[in-house]
Amino acid sequence: MTTHRQDLPRQRRPRLVLGGAALLVPVAVTVFQAPPATSGSVTASAARRLVITEGGTPGNPVVHDGHGRAVDGITVEADHVVVENYTVDTPRAPGIEVTGHDITVRNNTVVRPHGGDGDGLRFFGDDLRILGNTIRGTSNRHGHADCMQTFASDTPPSRRVLIEGNRCEDIDNMCLMAEGPNDGEGDGHGVTSDLTFRDNHCETLEASQALMFEDVRDATITGNTFAAAPDHAIGLARGSTGAHVSGNDVSPDIRYEVGIDESSLPGYRGPEPGGPP
Template sequence: MKAPILLGKAVLVAALALPFVTAAADAQPGPAGSDRLRITEGGTPDQPRTYSGNGEQVGGIDVEADNVVVDGYTMDRPEAPGIEIHGSNVTVQNITVKAPQGGDGDGIRFFGDHIRILHNTISDTDNSTGAHADCMQTFATDDEDIASTNVDIENNRCERVDNMCLMAEGPDSEAGDGSGEGVSENWTFRGNYCETREASQAVMIDDVQKLTVAGNTWAAGPDHAIGLQNHSTDAHVQDNNLDPSIDCEVGIDESSRDGYQGPEPECEP
């Protein structure tokens, strides 16, 4: 399958008229004049369907399918979240998201199993409207926004992010709005660059188990790099690069200490 080509406000798919790559029917053109790309059909676990943007600009991406690879798109001031994933065995990679607008201001939101977020650059999320503008966020509140397992977040850049690089809430989060269904576990957060401008933490983990946080760079800004709370047990933290201005690398509560391995926690989450 050849890559979809975005021209003006219509998505054209070379070689075959494929209905599962569309500009969203209710999409509003963003400031850059590009519509949001909606992906609704995937391949198989062994042969996921690949959508290659080759640098093409879109107004955002919604993945509503399993067994998908989305590669090489760009977006400037898309409607937030710049990328939203609902599915299993989904990879998003080599994508640039700059200055997402509206909503809660997030760069990427994800919900599902076996999700890989690799080599993306997300920048200029903005809290000024009262948003909670994270680089990446997930939660588990209902049948659509489900708990996520087997998640790999590696080698991404979160640049000039007002809020957190990663805000992750499981199904029994302290916010009190979780679904109580399933578990969020088996995550890797590795090799990422995190520049947090306003939040207290670069990474905040609430009710996510079996998390590895390794080889990341925590740039200046937050009070502490990692917060672990509400039974976020079995976390392994190692080999991260901490800016000297950050006093505490790991903050943790008592409920999350079981199975913890890493630097001695020195503050609250």
């Protein structure tokens, strides 16, 4: 069984570049981008990566509804966007990556992401909603292949994020790895806080824990199903204060529900911690 951290650097998908400048803010374009060439047993999809760089306005988001359409991954770098009902089969990892404010990722399916770290979904920004998605078959042969991940190094911290009703199935590493800007690897700017992880199904196969929070304040973890047999379900470390844990269904094969370090104890509410994070 692996520990929560592996000695591999994070790998970040390059931002979309048009006209020699990275698109860090919304512009009036939506691009279907050709996938990189692949080798070995992975076959490049005939689909293209959906890259969204145009957003809407508060209360009037731009909605991209795939109606089941297959794409070779999804990248959102815009505000006020809904992306839903896409099928992402064997994409370059991360299968879905969103950066911005007021983004909803809903009812998408990501299967067997490859390359990079092998993550299914990455998110960065404020007021994000990740709802009803299925992510399946991440493999640690590509790195530390999480179902979902956020961090704050060359990316913004994440605040007010709702992750609800998702299924993480056959996941080699963690269902969620959330790291703030002061976790020892971040850039020290801002705060990662107010992440709600609710009513999700989480199947972790190789990591020591299903969820890991480092320097994440005021997390709420409730109503989830933790399957398979990691050592423990939840890790709280490096100042992840104010966490609230309740109402989770934990497999009897998991030794204890919550592991926590001393720096994360202030404000903690939940079951008695069973050991280290």
